Amino acid sequence: MNKKENIPNSYREAKRIIQEAKDADQLVLFIGAGVSINSGMPSWKDAVQHIGNLLGLDKIENSDYLKIPQYYYNSHGKQAYNTLMREIFKDGIKLPVSDIHRKVLRFNARSIITTNYDDLIERASEEYGEIRQIISQDKDIPYRKYNKELIKMHGDFAHDNFVLKEEDYLNYSENFKLIENYIKSIIGSKVLLFIGYSFNDPDLKQIFNWVKNIVGENMRYSYLLNADRVYDENEKSYYENLGVKIIYASKLNQDSFNVNNISKNLNNVLDYFLLPDRTSNLIDDIYIELKKYSYFSYITIKHLNNVLWKRGFYIADNLILSANNTNDKAQETLNLLCSNLDDIQDPIEKQKVKTILDILHKSMIKGIKSDKRSVKFETFMKKEDIEEDVYTFNWQRLNKLKNKNEILLGKNSGEVLLQQASIAYYLGDLLSSYNYLKQAGLALFEEKSYGLYYISQFNRKWLGKIITEASYMFDIDEFVVESIKNEISNIDFNNISDNINEISNRVSLIRDIDHWSYSYTIFQDLYDLNLKTSEQANTDYMFFQGVPGYEQAQIKAKDLYNFVFKNYLLLDQYRDINDNYKLYIRTVLFSVASDDKKDSFDPVIHTGNIKKEYLDDFDLFLILKYSSSSKSIYELFEEYQCQPFLNLNKKGSTYLESIIPNIVASHYKENIRNDLYWKLIALCGFVELNSEIVNKILDSINNYLIYPDIVTNQNIIRQFLINIKSQKLISNQNIAKIKKIIAKNINLMIENKLATISERVYFLNEYVKSIDETYNNVSIVEEAIKNNMDEVIISLYGLANNSVRNKIKDYFKNKEFNNEYDRFRIKLCLAIFNIINLDEEEKNSLINYLRSKDISAFQVKELPNKVKEITHLLTRLCIVRSKYTSENVRDVIKRYGMPADQWLINYQNFDYNNFELDWLKECEVNILENISSDKDIKNKIKSKLIQAFRENKLSPDLETIYFNYFA
16 A cells, blocks of 8 residues: 555545444445455456357447346346356355455444345355344345344345346336335435445446435435546546545555456455554554453464454464465564564554564464564463463372462462462362452452453352352352352343443453353364364375364364463363363364275375374363263273274373373372273273383272272273283283282172173183283182172183182082072073083973963063073073074074074074164174174175164164174
8 A cells, every 4th residue: 555645635534434434333335246256256247248248249338237138038038047147156156255355344334235146245254253134035124133234135046036137127126125125224324335346337326326316415425445447537526426435446556556456456445444544554453452352361263363354364274373465564564573573663563563472472373474574483382380280180289389379369469369269170179269269359350450350250150150059069058158149149241341441342252251152163163173074084085285174173172271271261160161172072083093094006196084193182181171971981982993092192192191190199089989080091991001101000090999980980991901901011010910900800899799790700800811821710719609699600610720610510519599590590501601511301491481481571571581581591502502402492482582582593594684783782792703603694794784884873882793793
C-alpha cells in the first residue's frame, strides 16, 4: 500500500464511516462474484462469455449479460440449462476458502447479503467459529433465530432456485417476495459496502434501484470496492450521482495494482479498511488484541488464530507462524517479529513486539517464518515444577512443593494461592483446594489480576459443585457442605464479566472457559482426525505429502491439556475434557497398532501407509491419567489387538522408567486398592519394556497383591507375564521373584475360594514351569486339596510329577460326593484330563441321569443349569477322548444339550449352512485346537469368520479365536 499521504481524503473519510458503522453494528455487506474468483469461481463476465461461446456468439455486450443465459435456456431446455450452470459455477466441488472470505467476516457485519451461489462464506464462518444463519429461500425468513445471517438473495443450487437468466430477474419480486422485502427493510438505514462487484454485474443496478426507491433523496452513500478497473473520474461521478462512492484499488494502491490480478487488488483494499490508521504495520493491531491474554499462562492455537487469522496470518501444521507471500503487510510484520529486539529503535514499538513474542511463547507455536527471516523459539513449552510432578505422578514432591509455598504466602500471593489450590486438587484434597480458591479470589481481585480472578471463581464454583454433590466420598461435615452451596450460588459469571472491563474484553477465552465451547470444538476436530488417521493407516500411498493425522491429533490434545493445566483450570474430573483425551488415545492406538503396508514393486519411491511407529511419553501419560480403570486400559488394548506389543520411543521408555518409583512411593497403603498402580501394570502388558522397567515392577507387585485386586486384575497380571516372556525379559535373577508373585496370587485365590479359577491356576503353573523346569507344584496342590477345590486340583494334574499325580488320584479315589450332579461333573472332568477312566456302568448311570431329567438344557431356568453343565462336559469328553463316543451319548446330547454342544458332538458331519459363530465362544482351548486340526472343518469355519469380519460383525472375542485357531 502507498504511504498515507498518497491516499485521497475521500478514501480516508470512507474508511472512517465504514469503521464507525462496523463498530455501531450498522454495516451491511453485499458480496459479489469477485470475492470467490481466487477460490476458482468465474466472474460474471467469464460465466456469460462461456455460455455465449456455446451458443456460437463471438461478441457479447454488457447489456446482453442476462439475455445470454436466457437464450441458452430457451434453446436447450431446463435440464440442460441447470446442468450447464451447475458445471460453470462448480456446484458440488469443495473449493478452497480464501483470505478474502476470511477478511469479509472481519467486518463483523450482522447481515451479509450475497448474489453468489457458492458456500464459501458459510465455510469461512465455520472456520471462524461463527454461527451464521443461511437464508436462501422465502421459507427461511420466519425461522430466523441467530444474531448473524447470510442472505443468499439469488438462491443457490441446493434449493434449485438460483437467479441468473433474464426471466429470473423479471420474476424476482414474485419468487423472492419475503427475501426482497426483508433486504429492503435492512438496507434503508444502514451503511452498505459492496465487495467483489464489477460494473458489468446486473445485480448492482437492481440493488441501487432498491436503495434509491426506499430512501429517496435522503439516502446515505453506499460504498463499492472496485478491484478490476483503472481509476476513471467520469465513472466515479456517475456512480456518486446514484448514491455510490467507488473506492478504486488502482487509486489506493497505484504501485501494486494489477488489472489482471483482481484477488490481490481486492485483498489490499480490504486490508486498508480493516487495519487501523495509526500504524503502517500490524504490530499495534496485534498488540492491542493479544495483550488481553497477558494475564493467562497459556494461549491455545485457536485463540491465537482468532487474533492472527483475521489479520492475514496463519499457524501452519508445523506450528510455525506464517503468512501468505502475497500479503506484503503481514510479511513486513513477521520480519519485525523475527528481528533482534535490540535493533528496534523505537522503545514503544520494541515493548509491543516483546509483549507479542512473550504471549506467543505461552503457546505451542515453535517459531516464526517470513519471506526473509525465520526464528525458532528455543524455550518451547518448559514445564513448571507442579506440572512436572503431576506429569510424572510424583505426589511426594508435589506435597513438598505445597509445604514450601506456604512460606511464600503473604501480600501479592494471589497466583501462589491459585497454585496451592491446584496442588491440593491434584493431591485429592478437594476441600483444601476450595478454601485456597476462596483466598486466591480475594487476593487476585485486590491485585487487579482479573483474568486469574475469573479462573479462581470458575474453579471454585465447579469444585464446590463436586464437593456438595458427592460429599459422602470426602467425609465432609454437613454444615460445611451447606456453607459451600450458599457460597457458590452467589458466584455470578455474567455479573463478573459485566462489571470488570478487563474480563469482558477477553471475550473469546473467557467465553470458552465459561461455556466450555473450546472442548466441544476440539472434540469435533479430534473426531475428524481420528477418521483421517484411520484412512491414512489403511491406505497404501505411492507418495504422501502433508502432516499425518495422528500428529495433528496430538497437537490438538496437547493444546487442550496445556490450556487446562497451565491456566490452573481444575477440570480433571470434567467428563467432556476426559472424552477428548480418550478419543485421542483411541486415535493413536489405532495408528500404532496398524500393520505396515509397504507391498510395492518399487520400495525406493514407495511410501506405504501413514502410521505412528511408537507411543511417546505424552501418550503414556494420558492413558494412565485419564483411563477410568486398569480394566478399561486392558480392554482398549485388546480391542485394538496390540499384539505382541507396541513400541515406545526413547522418551516413552525413559518416562515409563521414571514414573514407576513415583507411583510405588506415593498412594500405597496396606490393603487399599491402588488404581494407578494397576493401570500401570495393564499398560505394561501391551507395550515395549526393558529389564529396568520389569525389575522395578517385579520388586513392587507383591505389595499390591491383595484379595480384591487379584479378582479385578487377573487378566492384567496374566497379560503382563505373557508380555515380559515374549520380549525375553525374564532373567535368572528375577525367576525367583516371579515364582513368589505367582505363588502369592494362587494362594490368595485358593484361600478366598474364588470361583472359576482352575484355568487361571493352570496358566500360572504352566508359566512357572516354562521358565523353571525344576518347578514342583506340590505345595499348590496340597493347598487346593485342603480347601476341596476339585477343579483346580484337576487342572494341575497335567503339570504334576508322578508323586503329586498319585496324591491327586488318591484324593479323588477317597472323595465322597454330596449328590449325583457333583459326582458326574467331577468324574467327567477327571476323564477329560485322563486322570481316570469312566467304566461302562458309570457312563450308563450318567446317560440315565440325563434321561430322568428329560428336559433340554435350553429349557432349564434354574442355576446352576445342571443339564447344560453335564451335557457340555460329556461333549468335551467325546471330542478329546473319542473312545467314549457312542450312539447313546450322541442321542442324549442331541436331545438335551445346548445348540453349541449339538454341533460339537457331530461337528465333522454338521451342515455348516446352519452354523452359528457364537458357538465358538462356548469352546475351551483344547476343543478349538481339536476342531481346527481338521483341515476341511477349519476352512468351513474360517470362511464364515472372514465373511463376518468383512461385514464388521465379528466381536473382539471371535476375532481372537479367528487369529489364534483359524487364520
